[in-house]
Amino acid sequence: MVVLRAGLCPGLTEDMIQLLRANGIRTVVDFVSSDLEDVAQKCSLSYKALVAVRRVLLAQFSAFPANGADLYEELKSSTAILPTGSPSLDQLLDSGLYTGEVTELMGAPGSGKTQVSLGIAASVSLGLKQHVLFLDSTGGFTASRLYQMLQAQTEDEEEQARQVLGRLRLSFVLQLEALQRIQVVRVFNIYELLSALQELRDRLSQQVVSSTGPLKMVLLDSVSAVIYPLLGGRQSEGLALMMQLSRELKMLAREFSLAVVVTNQVTRDSSTGPLKPALGRSWSFVPSTRVLLESKEGSTQRAASLAKSPRQPTGMQVELDIG
Amino acid sequence: MQREVGTLPLAPALRARLAAAGFQTAQELLDTGPCGLSKEIGISREEALEALQVVRQECHGDAARPAGGSGATRKYTALELLEEEQSQGFIITFCSALDNILGGGVQLTKITEICGAPGVGKTQLCMQLAVDVQIPECFGGVAGEAVFIDTEGSFMVDRVVDIAAACVQHCHLIAEAQQEEDHQKALETFSLENILSHIYYFRCRDYTELLAQVYLLPEFLSEHSKVRLVVIDGIAFPFRHDFEDLSLRTRLLNGLAQQLIIIANDHRAAVVLTNQMTTRIGQSQSTLVPALGESWGHAATVRLILHWDNSQRLATLYKSPSQKESTIAYHITSRGFRDVQPPAVTHSTEGTELNPRKRPRAEEEKQ
Numbered sequence: 023m024v025v026l027r028a029g030l031c032p033g034l035t036e037d038m039i040q041l042l043r044a045n046g047i048r049t050v051v052d053f054v055s056s057d058l059e060d061v062a063q064k065c066s067l068s069y070k071a072l073v074a075v076r077r078v079l080l081a082q083f084s085a086f087p088a089n090g091a092d093l094y095e096e097l098k099s100s101t102a103i104l105p106t107g108s109p110s111l112d113q114l115l116d117s118g119l120y121t122g123e124v125t126e127l128m129g130a131p132g133s134g135k136t137q138v139s140l141g142i143a144a145s146v147s148l149g150l151k152q153h154v155l156f157l158d159s160t161g162g163f164t165a166s167r168l169y170q171m172l173q174a175q176t177e178d179e180e181e182q183a184r185q186v187l188g189r190l191r192l193s194f195v196l197q198l199e200a201l202q203r204i205q206v207v208r209v210f211n212i213y214e215l216l217s218a219l220q221e222l223r224d225r226l227s228q229q230v231v232s233s234t235g236p237l238k239m240v241l242l243d244s245v246s247a248v249i250y251p252l253l254g255g256r257q258s259e260g261l262a263l264m265m266q267l268s269r270e271l272k273m274l275a276r277e278f279s280l281a282v283v284v285t286n287q288v289t290r291d292s293s294t295g296p297l298k299p300a301l302g303r304s305w306s307f308v309p310s311t312r313v314l315l316e317s318k319e320g321s322t323q324r325a326a327s328l329a330k331s332p333r334q335p336t337g338m339q340v341e342l343d344i345g
Numbered sequence: 346m347q348r349e350v351g352t353l354p355l356a357p358a359l360r361a362r363l364a365a366a367g368f369q370t371a372q373e374l375l376d377t378g379p380c381g382l383s384k385e386i387g388i389s390r391e392e393a394l395e396a397l398q399v400v401r402q403e404c405h406g407d408a409a410r411p412a413g414g415s416g417a418t419r420k421y422t423a424l425e426l427l428e429e430e431q432s433q434g435f436i437i438t439f440c441s442a443l444d445n446i447l448g449g450g451v452q453l454t455k456i457t458e459i460c461g462a463p464g465v466g467k468t469q470l471c472m473q474l475a476v477d478v479q480i481p482e483c484f485g486g487v488a489g490e491a492v493f494i495d496t497e498g499s500f501m502v503d504r505v506v507d508i509a510a511a512c513v514q515h516c517h518l519i520a521e522a523q524q525e526e527d528h529q530k531a532l533e534t535f536s537l538e539n540i541l542s543h544i545y546y547f548r549c550r551d552y553t554e555l556l557a558q559v560y561l562l563p564e565f566l567s568e569h570s571k572v573r574l575v576v577i578d579g580i581a582f583p584f585r586h587d588f589e590d591l592s593l594r595t596r597l598l599n600g601l602a603q604q605l606i607i608i609a610n611d612h613r614a615a616v617v618l619t620n621q622m623t624t625r626i627g628q629s630q631s632t633l634v635p636a637l638g639e640s641w642g643h644a645a646t647v648r649l650i651l652h653w654d655n656s657q658r659l660a661t662l663y664k665s666p667s668q669k670e671s672t673i674a675y676h677i678t679s680r681g682f683r684d685v686q687p688p689a690v691t692h693s694t695e696g697t698e699l700n701p702r703k704r705p706r707a708e709e710e711k712q
Contacts, residue, residue: 198424210607
């Protein structure tokens, strides 16, 4: 619903706009869908000028259909699969996190969502040497735990090459570099989150080669913490903002080939009902893959089950160790 | 700066009018100017000016951030955060087992929630922390001040006097043993009157007062920049009775949690909340779970549940981003929160068999 404005395209002058508006044509859609001969007569404008303007507006504002085969080729070349660092989780996700998609981790408090997301960030930064953006809205990001995980992961790699003493210093340097590749932004309400995503989009579209380098993953922990204060009651504003957020995340994932991971809470209908993911049905359409984490009594094992996936059968379950 | 109009913090009615008039990005709004805007959507010029100011602030906020940013931006690399965390202190609880499972003590910049049945020691722990936050740095503390928001009326000043006196005595003993200069200097300012005068006490009687108090807290903390601990004793109490609309309660609680996180983060303070327990009646048995519902469980970063095991008090770390789940035993003596002494030492335990829920008086002085 873009309003016709002078300078929107060459040939669209202020007088022309006033004349069009006097006849009820305010937006681009009105203009493009109206009968131009009629308009030319009523507004006493030249038919050729109107046709030229219409051509430019169509080129600017319409979407173009794409060939399915071309789309497939494009996807094959631009999608990457990022391993999460945990073989059982990779198995659940069909070999890893797909770029261009939004994946959701949900669970009760203490079930391990933050731990798993820290593990994923560590693995992508250390193993694949890609940059990661971590948006923290709960204050649960603990850099010392991340460092612990990095140490554990470099030790795994070191099992193979333990003889060389220089390796010890090298692994420390690798860990520091991995830490520098993870950028953390603390966003505590929805507007801060939206402006952080907008800023990310500007930065990526201008392709500023700064210290951030090639970004491959965006982790948001957690999405329900910023949206919950807005939902409920009789305000529908919360739903609108939630959908805006989902659109931003999906656009970022698709346009820049990023893997977006979000964590979500679980809630109950009544005090005895079963657990269900928070944020309701509208949000359930947003992520393409949903993983539910459940804790077991008194151990560091967690059960991860697939609640929604475009590629694997739902109901698959694996065990994760977040120790 | 193609920020969509829907993502700007404007009033919903205004946003609806802007959408109907066909505005899509913030740049279009700024180009139109206040007069054009007021004509297009039919609002007064002052309202248009206000709206444009908000938009300009948001957009310039976006532009200013890559240039290094002000204090409002919270962008860091993980390496910087690691260095910051390693230099941050903890607020000790004087019970070394509890400090161990918490990873050193109550962490700054995080929300810690303490849940427990009545009488298990939540308020005692809060009062202990309000005193411990003031321990000078040379003794291993953070040398901060404390804000105590009381909703249940369980704050007893005489008890705080006991706890503070024991703490001062403890520090004196350390200073005598180690004989260092800064210890002596610090001890001059670390006295009973000083401790009590640096605990700022607020009494809130219902949830509106509590919300208002938390709203005003950032201003208070900017004036008193040495505050390192905010205790809200009894966050469940004002929200549990007399609330018909449960979805409103969830919304208010979540908004409160976000505000507290912002306070904890911006002012580098630890926020400690106490919660009550409620019963969940399941298929075959009933369990005690923390009150205020499932969604509140996500609000706190660290969750500690205090419970009884016959006559022994236990603390379980239920949720933490960096520590494993574990359970330890603790003791509440006349000097405050302490470790459980090894069994050979305790003689005077006759009082405890009578009523395990009441703190035994007198005899536990010099063990």
